[in-house]
Amino acid sequence: MTDSNLQTDVTQAAAVEPQNGIPADVSAEGTIDASIAGTMIVFEEVIKVYEPNVIALNDVSFVIDKGEFVFVVGASGSGKSTMIRLLLKELEPSSGRIFVGGRDLARLKQSKVPLLRRNVGCVFQDFKLLPNRTAGENVAYALKVQGESSANIRRKVPEALSLVGLSDKTGSLPDELSGGEQQRVSIARAVVNHPPLLICDEPTGNLDPDTSVGIMQLLYRINRAGTTILMVTHDREMVDKMRRRVIALEEGRLARDERRGGYESE
Amino acid sequence: MRVKLLFSESLRSLGANLSTTIAATMTVLIGMFLLGLFIALGSWVVSWSDHVKRELLVKVFYVQDAKEAQINDVRAQLEADPRVKSVTFVSAEEALDRMRRKFPELTANLPSNPLPPSHEIVPVRGEDVDAIAASLRPTPPGVDKVKYGKQTADRILRVARVIEIVFLVAVIVLLVASTLLIANTIRLSIFSRRREIEVMKLVGATNWFVRGPFMLEGLLCGLVGSLVAVLLLLLGKELALPAILGRIESSSDVEALAFSTNALILLIVGLGVGALGSGLTLRRFLQV
Numbered sequence: 001m002t003d004s005n006l007q008t009d010v011t012q013a014a015a016v017e018p019q020n021g022i023p024a025d026v027s028a029e030g031t032i033d034a035s036i037a038g039t040m041i042v043f044e045e046v047i048k049v050y051e052p053n054v055i056a057l058n059d060v061s062f063v064i065d066k067g068e069f070v071f072v073v074g075a076s077g078s079g080k081s082t083m084i085r086l087l088l089k090e091l092e093p094s095s096g097r098i099f100v101g102g103r104d105l106a107r108l109k110q111s112k113v114p115l116l117r118r119n120v121g122c123v124f125q126d127f128k129l130l131p132n133r134t135a136g137e138n139v140a141y142a143l144k145v146q147g148e149s150s151a152n153i154r155r156k157v158p159e160a161l162s163l164v165g166l167s168d169k170t171g172s173l174p175d176e177l178s179g180g181e182q183q184r185v186s187i188a189r190a191v192v193n194h195p196p197l198l199i200c201d202e203p204t205g206n207l208d209p210d211t212s213v214g215i216m217q218l219l220y221r222i223n224r225a226g227t228t229i230l231m232v233t234h235d236r237e238m239v240d241k242m243r244r245r246v247i248a249l250e251e252g253r254l255a256r257d258e259r260r261g262g263y264e265s266e
Numbered sequence: 267m268r269v270k271l272l273f274s275e276s277l278r279s280l281g282a283n284l285s286t287t288i289a290a291t292m293t294v295l296i297g298m299f300l301l302g303l304f305i306a307l308g309s310w311v312v313s314w315s316d317h318v319k320r321e322l323l324v325k326v327f328y329v330q331d332a333k334e335a336q337i338n339d340v341r342a343q344l345e346a347d348p349r350v351k352s353v354t355f356v357s358a359e360e361a362l363d364r365m366r367r368k369f370p371e372l373t374a375n376l377p378s379n380p381l382p383p384s385h386e387i388v389p390v391r392g393e394d395v396d397a398i399a400a401s402l403r404p405t406p407p408g409v410d411k412v413k414y415g416k417q418t419a420d421r422i423l424r425v426a427r428v429i430e431i432v433f434l435v436a437v438i439v440l441l442v443a444s445t446l447l448i449a450n451t452i453r454l455s456i457f458s459r460r461r462e463i464e465v466m467k468l469v470g471a472t473n474w475f476v477r478g479p480f481m482l483e484g485l486l487c488g489l490v491g492s493l494v495a496v497l498l499l500l501l502g503k504e505l506a507l508p509a510i511l512g513r514i515e516s517s518s519d520v521e522a523l524a525f526s527t528n529a530l531i532l533l534i535v536g537l538g539v540g541a542l543g544s545g546l547t548l549r550r551f552l553q554v
Contacts, residue, residue: 088468111472114467114470114471114472114473114475115470116470117467117468117469117470118469118470119470122468122469128461128464128465128468129465130462130465132282141465141466141469142469142470144271145466145469145470145471145472145475146470147268189469
């Protein structure tokens with residue numbers, strides 16, 4: 001699969017199930033909101049308080065445009081995981097608004113949440129592969145869930161696996177793969193739908209530095225093909241080397257948002 | 267297409283989780299077998315107690331020289347009573363005939379017929395013998411005695427009531443126990459696969475997509491478990507029962523619930539518990 005295959009019409013794909021034919025860029029009031037058009041993720045004064053009174057996110061606002069590659073850094077407990085769970089609508093913010101692909105998550109019905117998740121690829125530190133399915137079946141599973149035809153599945157799965165360089169491991173079970181290979185399978189699964197947004201939660205957290213570089217190069221290529229990537233990481237070296245946008249969280253507050261930042265402020 | 271996917275996913279995970287599949291099926295089997303045994307046994311005992319109750323009679327004995335009009339008055343009163351099922355007249359001659367048949371040596375030398383004419387009253391419900399007898403107090407003219415075997419009747423009724431209550435309680439307890447047992451087994455099997463469910467949700471499976479295969483699996487376990495239970499009960503009925511019952515004299519109107527009905531109940535309960543058990547248990551795990 002070439003990079004151009006990965007490139008999807010971001011605007012169209014980002015419109016997570018538009019209801020009543022309203023384009024995604026049209027806000028709830030029916031007027032086109034110029035600040036939202038062309039954005040992938042918008043956090044507007046988001047506050048998340050866990051019961052009884054643990055403040056996980058405190059008045060966080062930022063905008064991520066389509067096609068960006070953004071690192072989110074911060075110590076454990078700074079609210080990074082909460083941010084991801086909010087983006088996947090696993091949690092609801094206590095106040096503030098969140099838009100993904102121009103769509104207000106608060107207005108997204110619970111029954112439409114699976115459709116949101118199909119348009120947001122996810123990669124995790126622990127891979128989250130199904131242990132009793134082969135690499136190919138794990139990737140195919142994401143397509144089966146959407147009711148994709150078996151002809152399409154047969155075509156798309158090898159494409160995704162060859163993108164991550166694992167064409168020869170289609171029939172291997174996760175146990176038989178190395179950590180880096182497992183992470184590649186999980187990336188293949190995340191991008192097989194051509195989602196406009198890819199969220200990575202410490203994708204290199206369990207991998208050795210050399211393998212991590214390979215994974216980062218893969219993510220970089222996916223990003224170049226047009227996919228917006230939001231990556232939570234603790235990998236200081238990687239962030240400093242890539243010189244991409246960095247959003248830093250400290251105790252739930254947005255501490256820093258730099259265009260070409262490093263792991264720590266300079 | 268969707269149906270094919272549903273079945274292939276279910277069969278695949280049944281095979282992949284063979285030990286939990288077997289555990290769930292065995293649980294259903296045991297639960298349904300015990301339930302079936304109890305339904306058969308219980309319904310037989312209830313039917314037997316009904317049979318015994320049916321033997322309860324009220325007997326009205328007339329004085330030897332009772333007028334026909336007096337006898338007819340009593341009959342009319344009894345027949346008007348809604349608790350009375352039937353009233354049979356036994357003339358003095360008939361009573362003697364019966365006596366001769368039962369005790370030939372006692373009646374051989376009788377100079378005359380000492381037996382009075384009587385009415386035998388069969389109640390609709392055995393419990394009513396007391397009330398029917400009471401309605402003939404004080405005794406109408408021409409009536410000598412009203413008998414209904416008070417002590418025997420009371421004892422039979424008490425035993426029958428205890429049997430009915432014990433049976434009902436046992437079936438309810440068994441039903442609840444097997445439901446809990448099956449639900450618990452299903453919960454364990456789902457809990458061991460919560461990671462799988464988490465992944466399904468993450469790649470955007472709808473709740474029904476996750477739930478479908480699990481419910482079908484529960485359904486299949488329930489089906490197989492209750493079918494085997496029915497089979498075992500059938501074997502027991504055909505092989506063990508004649509050996510036991512061969513020695514017990516049973517009247518034709520004492521019968522357990524028909525085997526086919528019993529089997530149908532077991533199948534429905536097995537299927538329902540299997541599918542609903544896994545469907546409901548899943549709800550907690552779907553809130554990802």
